Amino acid sequence: MSFASVTIIMACLLIMGSFSLVAVNINSLIKDLESQNEIVAFVNEDYSQSQAKALQPKIEAVDNVASAEFVSREQAMKNFMADYSKDQMEGIDESVFRDRYVIHLTDISLMAQTKTALESVTGVAKVNAHVDYANDMITVRNIVSVVTLVLIVILVIVSFFIMTNTIKLATFSRREEIAIMKMVGATNGFIRLPFVVEGLVLGLMGGVLAFFAEWGLYSLVTGKIMETIAGNFVEVVPFASVATPVLLVFLGVGILVGAFGGVNAIRNYLKV
């Protein structure tokens, strides 16, 4: 019976942990993409290059600006021409381009506000920002978070009920003993204690085993991913950087599910 309880807690934690780690990776991937999501602030056309460069501290002072890189007209034209063929560019000189700042944000969910703030900086003529794109990113991130959260809640509830039932089966043979304890005047706390301790120990064991299983599984799966072509595009979060939170959550959930499962399992026997 104890073996069944430990295995079930372990399995639930493993599924829960795996989903969470997938979510962590998706999040990190999105964060990565977000950091590449830049906005461009164009400087007034009549500003000289030195005037334009002087804007840097003002732009950096705007809330939510992580970094601002000055790009001169000449550089802008070079960058542009690199993407197109020479003959398309004939007769175009750098006066067509403006001096600009390429800006990265700390939090892309505040992109719209930051854009407005940048537009109000004297000397900034126009700000190009992909607010819609940023919003899409945030939507994806939110969906991933919500789905993960819902799955975790469901799995915790499932493991709680399975734990309750396995301990209930274990206590069935001891119901006479419990009835006798009640009859001679043992308090509920006294009767509950051994079952709570049992649940707690089982939960703890399930948590520890799930942690090592998760470690193995994660290393195996991420190793396989990195071997494939996808390894060139994505970067997986190393297990070491999530090991502590994973261990703590597994132990915490294991202990709680075990202890409350124990309490819940003998509730009916305590009613007499």
Add this chain to the structure above:
Amino acid sequence: MVQMNDVTMVYESSGATALQDVDITINEGEFVFLVGPSGSGKTTLIKLLTGEIQPSEGEITVNGFDMCRMKRRKVPKMRRTIGVVFQDFRLIDNMTVYDNVAFAMRVVGTSEKLIRERVPYVLNLVGLDGREKRRPQELSGGEQQRVAIARALVNSPRMIIADEPTGNLDPVRSLELMLLLEKINELGTTVLVVTHEKELVNAFSKRVVAIDSGRVISDGMDGYYSYE
């Protein structure tokens, strides 16, 4: 001591009336037989006295505990003032005789030193000397019931409630068991024996409370139970 005033018990789930306007007073140190046919309400009455259920109407006091207004957490304290013996003994099979009796003391937090003094004394009182290391299934029915009585007695309750204690015993063992309960009563413990064995009741000159269909139909000191 037990005081029941106008106690009515209606089971909510089935709507069945198990007891109707029952008035019973059992004084400290009394020996009382509670008799009645099956389904007369004897078991319900016991459950009310042990705090397993609460009456629909009326007042019940057991050893100074108001059973109707008492908080749930006080129930264990109340139960320590009574000892209950059942027809089916309810012993723990994988424990020795000694441990079955000691168990009742351990679960209420008695020190091992006191347990080592008290358990042999009680086992001697019920006539089970030398049986300490046996397990319940190695004993006869009569002996098993004595273990149950020892367990009920070990925490020095003010009252023993025995629910059909002789139901699984032959007439000779039944009589012996009743004599044991009488001896316990003489030592100062109130004894309430629930039974439907007429011959046994009539062999003792004790107070007999008879109930039928949830009502007290007679309550007398003549020790005679005539219900057919």
